[in-house]
Amino acid sequence: MQREPYRLVHSVSSKFREMNHKIGLFGGIFQYAWNNRKVVKNEDDETIFVLVVKRYTTKHExxxxIRPYEILRKCEK
Incomplete structure (x- = not known):
């Protein structure tokens, strides 16, 4: 469109760093909940996810x- 870029590299990378930090905290809480879950027939990934969201929101904002977490969760480090 013959215009300058809308966002600078620094602004995009700073947003990604912030998002990556929050997703890392959430992933740690999720992994802890997953490892310490009780074996129940009906318990699955979805119910643990709801519990983890509640735990995260009590300690953080x-x-x-959700969508970036689902993408990054399946990627290698």
Whole structure:
């Protein structure tokens, strides 16, 4: 469109660093809950996810990164 870029590299990378930090905290809480879950027939990934979101929001701000978490969770480090 013959215009300058809308965002600078620094602004995008700073947003990603912030998001990555929050997703890392959430992932740690999720992994702890997953490892310490009780074996129940009906318990699955979804119910643990709801519990973890509640735990995260009590200690931190509301969880707004569901889609990025789902993408990053399946990627290698």
């Amino acid at each position: 509301p969880w707004n990164y």
